[in-house]
Amino acid sequence: MFILLTFTLDGLDGSGLNEAADEDEVQRLVDRARRGDRAAAGRIYRLHAKRVFRALRPLCRNDEEAEEVLQDAFIKALGALVRYRRRRGARFITWLLTISLNTARSRLRRKPVTLVPTEPATLERLGPRTANLDDSDEDEARRAALMFALSELSDRDREIVTLRYGSGLNASEVGAVCGIREANVRKICQRRRDRLLRRVTEILSAQDHPPTCRDDVVDIPISHAEERP
Amino acid sequence: MTTERRDDDRRDTELSELMSKIEPAPHRLAQIEQAVLATVKPQTDRQSLVAEWLELLKVRPLFTGGLALAGSAALLLLNPTSSLLATLLKL
Numbered sequence: 494m495f496i497l498l499t500f501t502l503d504g505l506d507g508s509g510l511n512e513a514a515d516e517d518e519v520q521r522l523v524d525r526a527r528r529g530d531r532a533a534a535g536r537i538y539r540l541h542a543k544r545v546f547r548a549l550r551p552l553c554r555n556d557e558e559a560e561e562v563l564q565d566a567f568i569k570a571l572g573a574l575v576r577y578r579r580r581r582g583a584r585f586i587t588w589l590l591t592i593s594l595n596t597a598r599s600r601l602r603r604k605p606v607t608l609v610p611t612e613p614a615t616l617e618r619l620g621p622r623t624a625n626l627d628d629s630d631e632d633e634a635r636r637a638a639l640m641f642a643l644s645e646l647s648d649r650d651r652e653i654v655t656l657r658y659g660s661g662l663n664a665s666e667v668g669a670v671c672g673i674r675e676a677n678v679r680k681i682c683q684r685r686r687d688r689l690l691r692r693v694t695e696i697l698s699a700q701d702h703p704p705t706c707r708d709d710v711v712d713i714p715i716s717h718a719e720e721r722p
Numbered sequence: 723m724t725t726e727r728r729d730d731d732r733r734d735t736e737l738s739e740l741m742s743k744i745e746p747a748p749h750r751l752a753q754i755e756q757a758v759l760a761t762v763k764p765q766t767d768r769q770s771l772v773a774e775w776l777e778l779l780k781v782r783p784l785f786t787g788g789l790a791l792a793g794s795a796a797l798l799l800l801n802p803t804s805s806l807l808a809t810l811l812k813l
Contacts, residue, residue, distance in 0.1 A: 529764030538755050547744045560750050567758040575765040636743040658734070659741040683730070686737050693740065 519585045527574045534571050541586055542567070545593050547659030551643045551651050552597045562600055566593035587666045590656065594670065634697065642692035646685060653678055654685045 519540065525533035546563050553559040570592045577588055643651050649671070656667045657678070664678040671678070746754075779786045 526762065527765050529762060531759050531762050534762045535755060535759055538758055542751055542754070543745045546746050547741055550744050556746060556750075560746050560754060563746070564754045564757055567754070568761050571758060571762055572765075632743055635740060639740050639743065654737075655741070658737045659744060661738070686733055690733060690737060690740075 516584050520579055523574055523577060523585065526571060537571070537585075538567055541589055544586060544660040545589060548590055548652075548655050549593060549597050551640065551655050551659075552594075552601065552648075562593070562597045565600070566596040569596060583666065583669060586660065587662065587670060590660060590662070591670050594652070635693065638693045638696040639689070641696060642689050645692065646689075650681055650685050653681050654689065657682050658686070 519537070522533040522537050522540075526537055542563065545566065546559060549562050549566070550556065550559040553562060566589075570589050573592070577585070579585070643655070646654065653667055653671055653673075656662045656670060657664065662670065664682070665675045667678045667682075668675040745751075775786070
């Protein structure tokens, strides 16, 4: 009886059950969108757009470019829904992200970019952090610091980390999208996660204590603890 | 071990929360939605017959196998049977 109760509680409490139900809903929306139902297509977009954007943004030069890729990717994906087949253990977002990343890659091949985003400029504009920074400035500074820290990772690691923590894929799904083994995804995520958190703290504390020699620009220290890609 | 795991989970959550700051402006999200939805139209599956059979074989292997067997048997038997019937009718 106790075992049965525990099993039932686990089933209700665990995210697996809810995720399965959510995925069923997404599948129904996909079926409707295939038949040209715009409301269903809109719901698919609203459910996934932010997570797709988080995977795309670190690959692009700025927000505008990432938004353009987001638009292209959704147009492609919604136009190709007829080819989507639900697979056991792979959610719809995995398919959507594969299309989105391919769209970004082919676009970036045409227009190669140097992956130093515009965010350091934002850090400079915000200047040294003070106690009276409001929440939106604080968020902007943290976002800028994160983008800068992400730009220091290799292309492959950046993609893996953003898919795992930005788009909310599990290790097995990230492995499927990037074509690497689940165990390697876990290892890379753990190592890069710690490095990113450390770098964000370093960058933000550099803002707290700006260098006296160059008071117009915030100096962002580069960590040499780990090899640069 | 448990403390290590808890620490791991805390760091996972911390980075996920940090990543959630990366998002487009709400008005841009709405504009993109409009542009995307303008392209949505009903889609027809233009799969080849072979691809459809292969797909069916993957989804319902027994049923498809049986159907293919029955089809082959019909092709093999129908011709001799019809010639036999034609001969008998002539008699």
